[in-house]
Amino acid sequence: MDNTFTPTKKSPGIEAFITTLAGESRHTAAAERRCVAPPIGCGKPVTEFRDERSRQEYRISGLCQACQDLLFGE
Numbered sequence: 001m002d003n004t005f006t007p008t009k010k011s012p013g014i015e016a017f018i019t020t021l022a023g024e025s026r027h028t029a030a031a032e033r034r035c036v037a038p039p040i041g042c043g044k045p046v047t048e049f050r051d052e053r054s055r056q057e058y059r060i061s062g063l064c065q066a067c068q069d070l071l072f073g074e
């Protein structure tokens with residue numbers, strides 16, 4: 001009857017798409033010292049990181065400090 005809410009089902013297609021998108025924009029982002037492009041990040045130039053952990057996170061995810069704060073709820 002109701003197939004609007006199916007939280008246990010994930011779409012592998014969309015997951016792969018997001019991973020690809022994040023991976024590609026991350027390369028560009030790191031080269032330009034920018035946050036990854038929206039909708040994942042904000043695409044703004046990277047300024048400062050609070051600590052080494054945040055800097056490491058940028059290398060992994062390509063997210064600036066502000067986006068990391070949003071994402072990790074700090």
Ligand SMILES: [Zn+2]
Nearest residue numbers: 035042064067
């Ligand atoms: Zn950002």
